[in-house]
Every structure is written in structure tokens, then in C-alpha cells.
Amino acid sequence: MANTERTFIMIKPDGVHRCIVGEIIKRFEQKGFKLVALKMMQASQELLETHYGDLSSKPFFPGLVKYMASGPVVCMVWEGLNAVKTGRVMLGETNPADSKPGTIRGDFCVQVGRNICHGSDAVESAQKEIALWFKPEELVAWSPNQAPWVYE
Ligand code: DAT
Ligand code: MG
Numbered sequence: 001m002a003n004t005e006r007t008f009i010m011i012k013p014d015g016v017h018r019c020i021v022g023e024i025i026k027r028f029e030q031k032g033f034k035l036v037a038l039k040m041m042q043a044s045q046e047l048l049e050t051h052y053g054d055l056s057s058k059p060f061f062p063g064l065v066k067y068m069a070s071g072p073v074v075c076m077v078w079e080g081l082n083a084v085k086t087g088r089v090m091l092g093e094t095n096p097a098d099s100k101p102g103t104i105r106g107d108f109c110v111q112v113g114r115n116i117c118h119g120s121d122a123v124e125s126a127q128k129e130i131a132l133w134f135k136p137e138e139l140v141a142w143s144p145n146q147a148p149w150v151y152e
Contacts, residue, residue: 003151006036006079007087007120008129013071015116016040020108021074024117027090027104032150033080037130037139040074051132060113067113075133081151084126087119 009028011021029035043051048068055061078087092099092106096115099106109116120126130139144150 003081004079005081005083005123005126006077006130007083007126008118008133009076009078009087009091009120010118010133011074011076012068012114012116012118013073014067014109014114016072016074018108018116020104020116023108024104025076028076028078028087031080031086031090032146033078033083033087034142034144034147035076036079037077037134038074039134039138040072042072043069045069047132051129063113077130077134077139084120084123088121091117091119 009024011024015021015024025035025038045065048065049056052061052064052068055064058064080086090104092103094105094115095112096105096109097112101107104117105115120129
């Protein structure tokens with residue numbers, strides 16, 4: 001069952017403008033995770049305020065919402081063994097200055113306020129975020145041919 005853990009990964013407006021969408025999708029594909037849902041959209045301020053609700057008291061909150069609403073985002077659900085934790089490792093630290101080379105933030109950005117991608121931080125928050133950003137019918141049920149080569 002753990003192989004069906006799901007995480008919500010979002011490419012932020014800077015990642016879209018800077019043409020890193022394909023690179024980020026490539027990394028999750030190549031890792032062996034299964035793409036369950038994918039869409040590009042312009043997020044509303046209301047949706048972003050809900051998504052980042054836990055951070056509403058932070059001084060950077062208004063700037064964060066403005067930045068996230070400043071352009072399109074690419075929203076994805078990826079599934080696999082330890083998808084939440086491993087997804088966060090693949091993204092790197094919140095502050096790109098602390099992110100190791102080889103991680104997405106470590107390789108492609110420099111400042112915390114322009115860190116190009118979002119990833120759920122726990123299984124519970126992943127479930128909440130997936131339900132917030134996707135309708136149930138947008139999650140696609142399918143069996144990748146590679147599954148027996150990714151999992152023993
Ligand atoms: P993460 O995105 O790694 O889960 P978070 O949930 O603590 O990090 O914060 C959400 C986003 O808010 C983060 O990706 C970038 C922004 N942010 C966090 N700390 C910040 C700060 N000190 N200054 C500016 N933006 C910040
Ligand atoms: Mg977070």
C-alpha cells in the first residue's frame with residue numbers, strides 16, 4: 001500500500017517563466033514515480049490563501065500570495081513509495097541557499113522568495129492539498145508498464 005503514497009507538487013510562476021517545467025517533471029518521471037494528475041492554471045488569491053493558510057501570520061505572507069498569483073502554476077500529483085518525503089528531498093531545502101546541488105532548488109534558484117516549486121511536507125497535508133487543487137475525477141487511475149521494474 002505504501003507504494004500508493006501521493007504528494008502534491010506544484011511548479012510556481014517563476015519555474016514556469018524560467019522554463020523549468022519540463023526539467024522538474026523529468027526528474028519525478030525518471031525517479032520512478034507515477035504521474036496521477038497534471039494541470040496548468042492561474043491560481044486565485046483565495047485558493048492560494050487557503051493553500052498557505054498555516055503561514056498567514058508570517059510577515060512574508062502577502063508577498064508570497066502575490067508572487068504565487070503573479071502567473072500560472074503547474075500542479076501535479078505524483079505517487080510512489082515515500083513520495084512525500086522523497087519529493088521534498090528532490091526539491092531541496094525551503095531556502096535555495098541551503099539546498100544541495102542535485103536538488104531542484106539547489107540547481108535552479110537562489111532566493112527563498114523565488115524557490116520555483118512546492119511539495120507537500122507530510123502525508124496528511126498532501127491529502128489536503130490534493131483535495132484542494134484537484135477534483136476527484138482529475139486523478140487518473142492507470143498502471144504504468146514500468147511498475148514491476150521499479151518495485152520488487
Ligand atoms: P516549503 O515550501 O519548503 O514547504 P514553507 O511551507 O515553510 O516551505 O513556506 C512556504 C513558502 O513560503 C516557501 O516555499 C517560500 C516562502 N517562504 C518561506 N519562508 C520564507 C521567508 N523567510 N521569506 C520569504 N518567503 C518565505
Ligand atoms: Mg510548506
